[in-house]
Amino acid sequence: MRIKLSVFIALLVATVAVLPASVVAYMFYQQMHIAVEQTTKQNLALQSSLTGEKLTYRMEVLLSGLALFAREKGEAEFELSTKREINNRLRQFLNTYRIVNSLYLLDAKGQVVTGIGAAKKHVIKENFAAKPEFSIKPEPHGSFIFFDNSQLVHSVENPYGVAIITPVFNKRHELTSYLLSIIPSQDLPQLIGKHSKQFKVAFYHQGSWLAGDYWEANADINDYIHDIDIGLPNYGNLLSVSIHIAEPADRLMFAVEEAMTPIYGVGATLCLATLLFSFFIARYITASLSRFYQHINSLQAGVKDDYHPKFWVVELHNLYQIFNKMQLTIGQQLSNLQSKNSELKQADILRQQYLSQVESLNKELEEKVQERTQTLEETLKLVEESSVVLERVIRYRRELQGLDNIAVIELTLKYLKQSLPQMDMALIIQGDRYHQAAMKQTQAVFDLEQVLNKSMALGEEQWHQGVSALDDGTPVLRLGRNGSGLGCLALKQMPSSQFQHCLLMFVKELGSYLEIRKLTAELDFLARTDALTQLGNRKLFDETLEGFETQLDTEVGLFIIDVNGLKQVNxxxxxxxxxxxxxxxxxxxxxxxxxxxxKCFRLGGDEYAIILAGDELKQSQTLYKRLLEEQPKMNFAFDVMGGYSGFSCSIGFASTANTIFSMLYSVADQNMYQVKREHYRDARTKKMA
Ligand SMILES: Nc1nc2c(ncn2[C@@H]2O[C@H](COP(=O)(O)OP(=O)(O)OP(=O)(O)O)[C@@H](O)[C@H]2O)c(=O)[nH]1
Known part of the structure; x- marks a missing residue:
């Protein structure tokens, strides 16, 4: 049988469509299985918990009943009653709590007094206390005892049971006796009442089966264990029971099957519907595509056919055109986007360039600011240092006053070394012994004579305001103004401009000090010198003579010389x-x-004076003699009083050897006048003769 291609494709599509449905159905089944299993387990846990609760409740009711009974009967003084009365009361209790199959009264030592129950005939005569499982503990509180005694429970198949020992106190709270209740374990299921047949329930104590359904643990059974401990405050131990509850595996499977049954039906229907739907859709599409293909072939072959496109082909065509338009639009949008992108990129590049420019400008600005800050800091430092230097210069100026050249050199070099400790330098002051002091400071460094000569030889144009250089490169600073020739400061190396400034301050200070000192000396000289004769004047004479006034041990001699006849000469x-x-x-x-x-002076007019002091006095005669002898040799002839020619002086002498110091001048002066008088007398005599 030939199957058409469209049918084959439709079958293929349908099969492929059904596959995921089958997988989903299988997974659903799995999930259902897990869900049912979990629900079953939860159910088992709930059931076992409920069972435990029930058992606990019933046992607590029983224990409370026992306690009440013990209290009532204890207070009613059991021991005063007859055995018959006691038995009647015990029987009443058994009738109320049927779970207890035997009830005994024991005395305070554990000996059975009397009792009612199935095992009465077996145990009544025996001593309970002697049996290890029933040993009465010394404490007057109740206890639970699990035992294995078929006689006590009256059952050979299930010999297990629980004994409850309850203490009985009288009105004075003295322990008088015990109640011993026996509960066969086979009766435990009665306590929890009826339970659903679908579950198996069993009771265990410390792993040993006590009562209920017995089953071997295996994989086909879902079971759950619930441990309970029952007790009351006046009991010394607990009644520990494990409740095992189970549900057979076939029950679980049954439950799963039950839950899945409707889903199977729905699943199968869905699969079938999917199969059919896929088949017909695929068949429809492939058939119309094949007709469309044939139509295109016919068009190519130039054959006309009566092809009418299905509506969805028209739709597809429309869709295609829409897509085409969309493509065009999207293409246009994309190209627009691309051009925008390239514009953006261009803008980005420009932005980057701008940013880098800004960055470099910022950097430049930052550098400038840093530079400015540094300059400012340096200026501030300079100002600070300058003020320090200025202070030193002021101190230096004060210390300079009255020093001789050697001290001036030492002081100046000391100050300069404070600013330039590492610099070798020499200070040269023209005048007395400048070089010895300078040599002391800079012995091996400079040839001072040479430096001085070279610096003095420098022309005016070679001297600068600051530091000048000799022909061998030695830096020098001149002391004083142009042409003053006071000296110079020579350095081993050219100092930095900052230190040059400092040096200049000191050098200027020193220069002006030396200039002032020189001017002062000149003024001083002029003030004490006679302008006409260049001898010391009256002021110097007075000062010199006063200088000796205090030198009491020095002998002083004074010549007063007065020219004879000056008026006439004039x-x-x-x-x-x-x-x-x-x-x-x-x-x-x-x-x-x-x-x-x-010490020669012109005192004024034609009066002169010569002072001799100390050893000089030894030659006073010689001097006197020389003055007398030399006068006529003077080549100065003139007429005096009409006829007399030649030159002469009147000389008077006095010494502290024969007169007091204060009278020295007047004695010498008187002596001089005496001579003058004699001179004129002689002259008159000669004239008359
Ligand atoms: N050329 C000149 N004459 C002076 C100077 N100082 C004073 N005289 C004059 O010296 C004269 C001093 O006169 P006198 O005291 O009488 O001295 P004299 O004429 O030498 O007479 P005797 O001292 O008595 O010998 C006066 O005429 C003064 O004018 C001076 O500096 N130059």
Missing amino acids: DNKGHEVGDALLQKVAELIRHCSGGITD
Whole structure:
């Protein structure tokens, strides 16, 4: 039989469609099985719990009954009753609680007094206390005893039972006796009443079967164990019982089957419906596709056919056109998107460039700010240092006052070394012994003579405001203003500009100090020098003489020399000639006192003075003699009082050897006038002669 292609494809599609349905059905079955199993287990747990609750409740009712009975009977003084009365009461209790099959009264030592029950004839005569399982404990509280005694439970098949020992107290709370209740374990199921036939129930104590259904544990049985402990506060131990409850496996299977039955039907129907639906749909689609294919072939072959497309083919065609349009639109959108993307990328590149520019500008700015901050910090530091240097300069200025050149050099170098401790330097001050001090400071470093000569030889244009350099490169700083030639500071290396500034401050200070000192010295000299004769003037004379006033052990001698007839010279020859005469006299005095003393003065007008002190006095005669001898040799002739020519002086002398110091001048002056008078007398005599 030939099967059409469309039918074959439809069958294939239907089969493929049914497969997942079968898998789903199988999984559903599995899940159902697990669910039923879990439900069964939960049911078993519930049942066993319920059973335990029931057993506990019934046993507690019984125990409470026993306690009540013991209290009532204990207070009614059991021991006072006859055995018959006691038995009647025990029987009444048994009738109320039928689960107890025997009830005995024991005395306080555990000896059976009397009792009612199935095993009465077996145990009544025996001593319960002697049996290990019934040993009465010394404590006056109740206890549970599991035993294995077919006689007591009156059953050979199931010899197990539970004995309950309940203490009995009298009104004075004294233990008088015990009640012994026997419960055969075979009666335990009665306590829980009827239970569903679908479950098996059994009671165990410490792994030993007591009562109920007995079954071997195996895989086909679902069972559940529930342990219960029953007890009351006045009991010394607990009644421990395990309740085993089970449901056979075939029951579980049955339950699963039962649950699945309707689903099987639904599943099968679904599968069949899927099969049929898939088949017809596939058949329909393949048939129309095949007709469509034939139509295309006919079109290609140029054959006309009466093809009418099915509505879904039209729909498909429409769908295709929609897709086509969508494709076009989406393509356009995509190209738009692409161009936007490229624009965005371009913008991104520009942004990146801008950002990097901003970043580099920021960096530059940061560097500038840092640079500025550094400069500022340096300036601040400089200002700080400058103020420190300024303080030092002020201190230096104070300390400079009144020092000689050596001390000045030492002090200056000490201050400069504070700022430039590592720098070798030499300070040269023109004048007295400058180089010894400088050499001391910088012995092996400079050739001071050479430095001085070279620095003095520097032309004005080579001197700079700051540090100048010699031809060998030695840095030098000049002391004082242009042309003052006070000296210089020579350095081994060129200092940094910061230190140059510091050095300049000190050097300027030193220069101005030296200049002032020099000017002061010049002024001083001028103030104490006679301008015409260059001898010391009256002021210097007074100071010199006063200087000796306090030197009491030094002998002082004084010559007063006065020119004779100066007025006439002035009058006759003119003032210039008078001046020349005064200068000649000064020369004479300087000449005669040479090698003896340099303390020669012009006191004013035509009056001169020579001071001798100490050893100089030894040559006073020599000096006097020289003055007398040298006067006529002076080549200065003029007429005095019309006829007299030649030059002469009147000389007076006094010494502290023969007069007091305060009278020294006036004595010398008087002596001089005495000589002058004699001179004029002689002159008059000569003239008259
Ligand atoms: N050329 C000149 N004459 C002076 C100077 N100082 C004072 N005289 C003059 O010296 C003269 C001093 O006169 P006197 O005291 O009489 O001295 P004298 O003429 O030498 O007479 P005797 O001292 O008595 O010998 C005065 O005429 C002064 O004017 C001076 O610096 N130059």
